[in-house]
Amino acid sequence: MTLLPRPRRPVPETAARITAPLVYSRMRFPAHSFFGSLDRVHREALLSMALVHRLEKGASENLFSERAVMVVLRGILKEAPIAGGPCNTKLRTAGDILESSAVFDPTGGNITVHGVQSTVLVSVSRRGFVSLLGERPRAMAALARSMAQREKLDLFVNVHVRQGNTSVRIARYLCFLTDFLGEAVGDGVRISGFSQTDIADAVGASRASVENFFREQRRAGTVTTAYRVIDVVDPTELRAQVGNMPNWQR
Numbered sequence: 001m002t003l004l005p006r007p008r009r010p011v012p013e014t015a016a017r018i019t020a021p022l023v024y025s026r027m028r029f030p031a032h033s034f035f036g037s038l039d040r041v042h043r044e045a046l047l048s049m050a051l052v053h054r055l056e057k058g059a060s061e062n063l064f065s066e067r068a069v070m071v072v073l074r075g076i077l078k079e080a081p082i083a084g085g086p087c088n089t090k091l092r093t094a095g096d097i098l099e100s101s102a103v104f105d106p107t108g109g110n111i112t113v114h115g116v117q118s119t120v121l122v123s124v125s126r127r128g129f130v131s132l133l134g135e136r137p138r139a140m141a142a143l144a145r146s147m148a149q150r151e152k153l154d155l156f157v158n159v160h161v162r163q164g165n166t167s168v169r170i171a172r173y174l175c176f177l178t179d180f181l182g183e184a185v186g187d188g189v190r191i192s193g194f195s196q197t198d199i200a201d202a203v204g205a206s207r208a209s210v211e212n213f214f215r216e217q218r219r220a221g222t223v224t225t226a227y228r229v230i231d232v233v234d235p236t237e238l239r240a241q242v243g244n245m246p247n248w249q250r
Helices: 015-026 038-046 126-135 137-161 166-180 198-205 208-222 233-241
Strands: 050-055 060-064 069-076 077-080 092-094 112-116 118-123 183-185 187-193 225-227 227-231
Touching: 015 038, 015 069, 015 118, 038 126, 038 137, 069 126, 092 137, 118 126, 126 137, 137 166, 166 187, 166 198, 166 208, 166 227, 166 233, 198 208, 208 225
Parallel strands: none
Antiparallel strands: 050 118, 060 112, 069 118, 077 092, 077 112, 183 187, 187 227, 225 227
16 A cells, blocks of 8 residues: 655645734834834734735735735835825835724725835724724723824824925925935935926926926035935925924914
């Protein structure tokens, strides 16, 4: 009698996808974000039920949140209602929930996302997410804090950034990005992941206007640019062009 090799038990397809996100529970997220407001125990509880989704830089997708809640774990993307225009666009970074206003809406919500940088998302079933919030008051409080911060952030952009002539709007948006996402490089600040088209869409300007603005700023030595990288060499001079614009966190 010939013995056949013992068949291996197949590994469920979802196993690696569920456990892989747990490494993100140890990451440091921005304090204003949902995951930044959660402690590690609550992050692990959510990530243990999550599936990973990746959005490449420059790619766009329509996401439907009737059955799942999505959280950004790494990278930057732009979020807008599917029927919205450029001025409805909102930046979302690590730790942010997408379409958080629809979390408690049983019909969910639909959004378009565009990858400013390569982005890692996770989706958690709506039922599991809402159940966890109901059982853990601290998680509910963290969600409330993060939603208030997001509303403050979006209002700040509408009030302080999308006002004035084209050059002022562009300069204000760059100042906002330096405060919100900037990375110190020497005496300056680096903004990564944004193209001139991204900036034009954000402030409601033409691509030609943005190109002219950067040409003048490079000539003045205020900024230098490379592919999807903007170095604000002289942040003080850039801020002098925008008038009385506070830091978004104040």
